[in-house]
Amino acid sequence: MHVPDGFINAPVSAVAGVVAAGAVAVSLxxxxxxxxxxxxxxxxxxxxxxxxxxxxxxxxxxxxxxxHLLGGALAAILVGxxxxxxxxxxxLLMQGILFADGGLTALGVNITVMGVVTVVVAYAxxxxxxxxxPRTRRSTTAAAFVAALVSVPAAAVAFxxxxxxxxxxxxxxxxxxxxxxxxxVLIGIGEAxxxxxxxxxxxxxxxxxxxxxxxxxxxLKLRVDGELVDAPAAAPAPAAAxxxxxxxxxxxxxxxxxxLAGFVSYYASANPxxxxxxxxxxxxxxxxxxxxxxxxxxxxxxxxxxxxxxISGGLAGVIGVGVTVVVGSGVFWxxxxxxxxxxxxTTSHGSV
Amino acid sequence: xxxxxxxxxxxxxxxxxxRLPPHCKLVAVLGFVLVVVSTPREALWAFALYAVLxxxxxxxxxxxxxxxxxxxxxxxxFVAFALLMPFVVPGEQTELxxxxxxxxxxxGAWNVLAKGTLGVAASVxxxxxxxxxxxxxxxxxxxxxxxxxxxxxxxxxxxxVITDELxxxxxxxxxxxxxxxxxxxxGVLAKTAGALFIRSYERGxxxxxxMVSRGYTGTLPVIDEVTASRTQWAYASALPVxxxxxxxLGWTV
Amino acid sequence: xxxxxxAAAAPSLEVSGLAYAYPDxxxxxxGVDLTVERGxxxxxxGPNxAGKTTLVLHLNGILDAGAGTVRIAxxxxxxxxxxxxxxxxxxxxQDPDDQLFMPTVREDVAFxxxxxxxxxxxxxxxxxxxxxRVGMExxxxxxxxxxxxxQRRRVAVATVLAMEPEILVLDEPSSxxxxxxxxxxxxxxxxLDVTVLMVTHDLPYALExxxxxxILGDGVIAADNRTQDLLxxxxxxxxxxxxxxxxxxxxxxxxxRP
Numbered sequence: 001m002h003v004p005d006g007f008i009n010a011p012v013s014a015v016a017g018v019v020a021a022g023a024v025a026v027s028l029x030x031x032x033x034x035x036x037x038x039x040x041x042x043x044x045x046x047x048x049x050x051x052x053x054x055x056x057x058x059x060x061x062x063x064x065x066x067x068h069l070l071g072g073a074l075a076a077i078l079v080g081x082x083x084x085x086x087x088x089x090x091x092l093l094m095q096g097i098l099f100a101d102g103g104l105t106a107l108g109v110n111i112t113v114m115g116v117v118t119v120v121v122a123y124a125x126x127x128x129x130x131x132x133x134p135r136t137r138r139s140t141t142a143a144a145f146v147a148a149l150v151s152v153p154a155a156a157v158a159f160x161x162x163x164x165x166x167x168x169x170x171x172x173x174x175x176x177x178x179x180x181x182x183x184x185v186l187i188g189i190g191e192a193x194x195x196x197x198x199x200x201x202x203x204x205x206x207x208x209x210x211x212x213x214x215x216x217x218x219x220l221k222l223r224v225d226g227e228l229v230d231a232p233a234a235a236p237a238p239a240a241a242x243x244x245x246x247x248x249x250x251x252x253x254x255x256x257x258x259x260l261a262g263f264v265s266y267y268a269s270a271n272p273x274x275x276x277x278x279x280x281x282x283x284x285x286x287x288x289x290x291x292x293x294x295x296x297x298x299x300x301x302x303x304x305x306x307x308x309x310x311i312s313g314g315l316a317g318v319i320g321v322g323v324t325v326v327v328g329s330g331v332f333w334x335x336x337x338x339x340x341x342x343x344x345x346t347t348s349h350g351s352v
Numbered sequence: 353x354x355x356x357x358x359x360x361x362x363x364x365x366x367x368x369x370x371r372l373p374p375h376c377k378l379v380a381v382l383g384f385v386l387v388v389v390s391t392p393r394e395a396l397w398a399f400a401l402y403a404v405l406x407x408x409x410x411x412x413x414x415x416x417x418x419x420x421x422x423x424x425x426x427x428x429x430f431v432a433f434a435l436l437m438p439f440v441v442p443g444e445q446t447e448l449x450x451x452x453x454x455x456x457x458x459x460g461a462w463n464v465l466a467k468g469t470l471g472v473a474a475s476v477x478x479x480x481x482x483x484x485x486x487x488x489x490x491x492x493x494x495x496x497x498x499x500x501x502x503x504x505x506x507x508x509x510x511x512x513v514i515t516d517e518l519x520x521x522x523x524x525x526x527x528x529x530x531x532x533x534x535x536x537x538x539g540v541l542a543k544t545a546g547a548l549f550i551r552s553y554e555r556g557x558x559x560x561x562x563m564v565s566r567g568y569t570g571t572l573p574v575i576d577e578v579t580a581s582r583t584q585w586a587y588a589s590a591l592p593v594x595x596x597x598x599x600x601l602g603w604t605v
Numbered sequence: 606x607x608x609x610x611x612a613a614a615a616p617s618l619e620v621s622g623l624a625y626a627y628p629d630x631x632x633x634x635x636g637v638d639l640t641v642e643r644g645x646x647x648x649x650x651g652p653n654x655a656g657k658t659t660l661v662l663h664l665n666g667i668l669d670a671g672a673g674t675v676r677i678a679x680x681x682x683x684x685x686x687x688x689x690x691x692x693x694x695x696x697x698x699q700d701p702d703d704q705l706f707m708p709t710v711r712e713d714v715a716f717x718x719x720x721x722x723x724x725x726x727x728x729x730x731x732x733x734x735x736x737x738r739v740g741m742e743x744x745x746x747x748x749x750x751x752x753x754x755x756q757r758r759r760v761a762v763a764t765v766l767a768m769e770p771e772i773l774v775l776d777e778p779s780s781x782x783x784x785x786x787x788x789x790x791x792x793x794x795x796x797l798d799v800t801v802l803m804v805t806h807d808l809p810y811a812l813e814x815x816x817x818x819x820i821l822g823d824g825v826i827a828a829d830n831r832t833q834d835l836l837x838x839x840x841x842x843x844x845x846x847x848x849x850x851x852x853x854x855x856x857x858x859x860x861x862r863p
Contacts, residue, residue: 002426003430004427004430004464004467004468004471004472005385005388005389005467005468005470005471005472006388006389006463006464006466006467006468006470006471007430007464007467007468009389010386010389010390013389024497024500025497028497028499028500031499032499037570038560038564038568038569038570039556039557039560040499041499041502041503041506041570041572042506042556042557042559042560042563043553043556043557043560044499044503044506044556045502045503045504045505045506045507045509045510045556046506046507046510046514046552046553046555046556046559047549047552047553047556048503048504048506048507049506049507049508049509049510049511049513049514049552050514050548050549050552050553052507052511052514052515053511053514053515053517053518053548053552054518054545054548054549056515056518057518057541057544057545057548058532059532059538059541060532060533060534060535060537069545074545078549079553086500086503087503089500090500090503090504090507091507093504094504094507094508096475097378097475097478097479097487098361098479098484098487099361099426099479100361100423100426100471100472100475100476100479101426103385103389103468103471103472103475104381104382104385104471104474104475105382105385105386105389105471106471168393168460168463168464168467169437169441169456169457169459169460169461169463169464170441170456170460171437171440171441171457171460172440172441172442175440193535193538193542194538194541194542194545197538197539197542197543197546198542198545198546198549199546200542200546201542201543201545201546201547202546202549202550204546205546205547205550206550206553209549209550209553
C-alpha cells in the first residue's frame with residue numbers, strides 16, 4: 001500500500017502533503033483532548049508502537065498466503081479519530097524514513113490515504129452505527145466490522161482520485177478504480193473480520209479502553225451525564241473555547257490548502273501548451289517542457305478530452321480543494337460529535 | 353512489508369556521511385528526491401546520472417551495493433503495478449519481445465520504476481548512515497511539532513518491547529500446540545492483538561506515571577540539540593544541488 | 606503534627622491518617638500513619654492488594670489524599686508544591702522499561718533534573734555522578750533496550766538519584782533479578798546516603814538492607830518494628846500472608862543495627 005516516489009506528480013504530492021500536515025495539526029490538538037493533556041505523548045506513542053507491531057502479526061488466509069492488519073480503523077475505534085490519525089501518520093513517517101517504505105515525497109499521499117481517509121471514514125461510520133444500533137457489545141463489534149470493511153475500499157477510492165489528478169501515467173481511471181476497489185474490498189473483508197474480533201477481544205476484558213464504546217461499561221452513570229451535559233454551566237464554556245481554537249487551526253489548514261491548490265493549479269496552467277504539445281508528439285504522453293521545477297498536474301492528466309490546460313489545471317485545483325473540504329468537514333464533524341458526547345468522560349479521566 | 357521492519361537499516365560507521373548532522377541529511381535527501389520526481393522521464397541519461405550520484409554517496413558512506421540492492425525489495429508491489437502498465441495503458445503500440453505493448457505504458461512503467469528506485473535508494477542511504485536517535489533529533493531540529501517527535505520517540509523506544517511481547521505470546525500459543533493455519537484461527541490471533549493493545553495502553557499509562565514522577569508537565573526538556581556548521585550544510589547540499597543541475601539540464605536539453 | 610519543628614530536622618516522610626478510595630468506590634487505605642526519619646532505610650511489607658502501590662502513589666502526589674496528610678521533609682504534598690515534591694521523592698517503578706522512556710541512558714537520567722530546569726555542564730555533571738553511583742557510567746550513550754534487565758534496573762535507580770531526592774522509594778527492587786544483579790543492587794543501595802522506603806515481597810532482601818520494617822495490612826500499618834523481630838514473629842507473618850523462603854531463618858543472620 002505504501003506509495004513510492006514518482007507515482008504521483010510533484011504538485012499533487014505537495015497538495016496532499018499540505019492536507020496531511022493540516023490533518024496532523026488538527027489531530028495534535030484533538031489527541032491531547034482524547035487522551036487527557038500531558039498523557040497524550042506516552043499513550044499515543046505506545047499506541048503507535050502497537051499499530052507498528054500489529055502490522056507484523058500475520059493472518060494466514062489459505063495455502064501459504066497471509067495478510068496483515070492495516071490498523072487505521074482499529075486505531076480510530078480503540079483510541080479515537082485524532083489519536084488514530086496521529087498514530088498512523090507517525091508510523092508512516094517512521095516507515096518512510098527508517099525503512100524506506102513509501103517514498104518521502106509520497107508521504108503526504110500516504111498519510112492522507114491510509115491515515116486520514118481510513119480513520120475518518122471508519123470513525124464516522126462507527127459512530128453513526130453505534131448511535132443507531134442498540135447499545136450492546138454485539139452491536140459495537142458489528143459496527144467495528146462495517147467501519148473497517150468500508151474504510152479500506154474508501155482509501156482505495158481516495159488513492160484512485162489522487163491518481164486521477166496527479167498520476168504520472170494516464171492509466172484509464174475506470175480500470176484503476178475497478179481494480180483498486182475490487183482488490184481492496186477483499187482486503188477490507190479481512191481487515192473487517194480482524195478489526196471486529198480485536199475490538200471484541202478488548203471489549204471483553206477492558207471495555208473502558210475502547211474509545212468508541214465508552215459508556216458501555218457503566219451505562220447508568222455516563223448516560224445520565226451524557227444527556228444532562230447541556231445543563232451545567234461550567235463544562236460547556238471551556239469546551240466551546242477549545243472547539244473554537246480547534247476550528248481556528250482547521251480553518252487555517254483549509255485556507256493554506258486552498259492557497260496552495262490555487263497556486264499550484266495556476267502555476268500549472270501558466271504553461272501554455274501542455275496537452276496540445278503532448279498530443280502532437282506522436283503518442284509519447286509527456287514531453288520536455290520549459291519550466292524546470294515540476295511536472296504539471298495536467299501534463300499527465302487522465303482525462304484526455306480536456307485539452308485546455310487552464311481548465312484542466314483549474315479542475316485539478318478544484319478537485320484538490322474538494323478533497324480537502326470533505327476531509328476537513330469529516331474531521332470537524334468528528335470534533336463536534338466528540339465535544340457533545342465525550343466531555344464528561346474526558347474530564348473525569350483527567351483528574352487522576 | 354512485515355519482515356523488514358523488525359530491524360532498522362542502520363549500519364554503524366565513521367564515514368563523512370555518518371558524521372553529517374541528521375537534519376542536513378534529511379533536508380538533502382528530501383531535496384534530492386523532490387528533484388528526481390520533477391525530472392522529465394524522457395531524460396534517461398539524467399536518471400543514470402542520479403544513480404551515479406547515489407553510488408558516489410554510497411561509496412563515501414561505505415555502504416555496500418549489495419545492502420542497498422537488497423532493500424529495494426520493498427518496492428515489489430509497485431513493480432508489479434508498473435509491469436502491468438505497458439499492457440493496460442492505451443496508446444500507440446509497439447512490439448517488445450514478441451508482445452504488443454503500449455508506448456505510453458512503457459514510459460509510465462519506466463517513470464515509476466526509475467523514480468521509485470532512486471527514492472528508495474536515497475532513503476536507504478539516509479537510514480543506513482543515521483542512528484535512530486539522531487534522526488529524531490534531526491526531526492526536532494527541523495521544527496516538527498514537539499508532540500509528534502515525542503510520539504515518534506516513544507514509538508521507537510517501545511516498538512521493540514511490544515514486538516517482543518508479541519513474540520512471547522506467539523511462542524506461548526505454539527507451545528500449547530496452536531498453529532494458525534487459516535481463517536478459522538483468526539479469532540485466536542485477534543485475541544492476541546487485543547491483549548497486545550491492552551498491554552500497550554496500560555504500559556503507556558505506567559510510562560506516564562513514571563514521567564510525571566520525574567517532573568513531566570507536558571513538554572520534554574530539550575537535552576540535546578544538534579547543530580550544523582556552514583561547511584556541513586555545504587557538504588550535505590552537494591547531492592541535491594548536483595541533482596538539481598542534472599534536472600535543469602534534463603528540462604532544457 | 607510533629608513536635609520537632611525546624612525544617613532541617615523534619616522527618617523525610619511523614620504520613621498521617623491517610624485514607625483513600627478509588628473513583629469506583631473501592632477503598633484501599635484506611636488511615637495510614639508512618640514516619641520515616643532522615644537517613645533511615647525502611648521496608649514496606651504486605652501481601653498483594655494491601656494497598657502498597659496506592660500508598661506509594663500518594664507520596665509524590667499522583668493520587669490525591671482523600672483524608673489525611675503526607676509531608677516530605679516538612680513540605681505537605683499539595684497541588685502547589687507538586688514540582689518540588691516530585692523532585693524530593695524519587696520513585697523507582699517495578700518495570701524498568703516503564704521508567705526508562707528516553708532514547709538513551711544519558712537522556713533518561715537527565716530527564717528529571719532537566720525538567721527541574723538544570724542545563725549545560727551542571728546537568729552533565731549530575732548525570733555522570735548519578736550513573737557512577739550505580740556503576741553504569743560506561744553505558745551513557747546506549748539505548749536502554751540494549752541493556753540487561755539488571756543493568757536497566759540500576760539505570761532506573763540512577764534516573765531517580767540524579768534528582769538528588771530526599772527519599773528514595775523502590776517498588777519491588779529485587780524482582781526478576783538474577784542473584785548476581787540482586788547482590789550488586791544491594792551493594793549500591795546500602796552505600797547510598799538517602800532515606801529509603803523499599804516496597805518488597807523479598808523478605809531476605811528487606812532484612813539485609815532495611816533495619817526497620819512496617820507491614821501494611823487491610824489499608825493500615827499493622828506492624829512497625831525491627832525487621833528481624835518482625836520476620837521472627839511467625840504468627841504475625843502468617844496473618845499477613847508473608848512467607849520466608851524455604852530454609853531461611855531470620856534469626857541466623859547478622860543484620861545492621863538500626
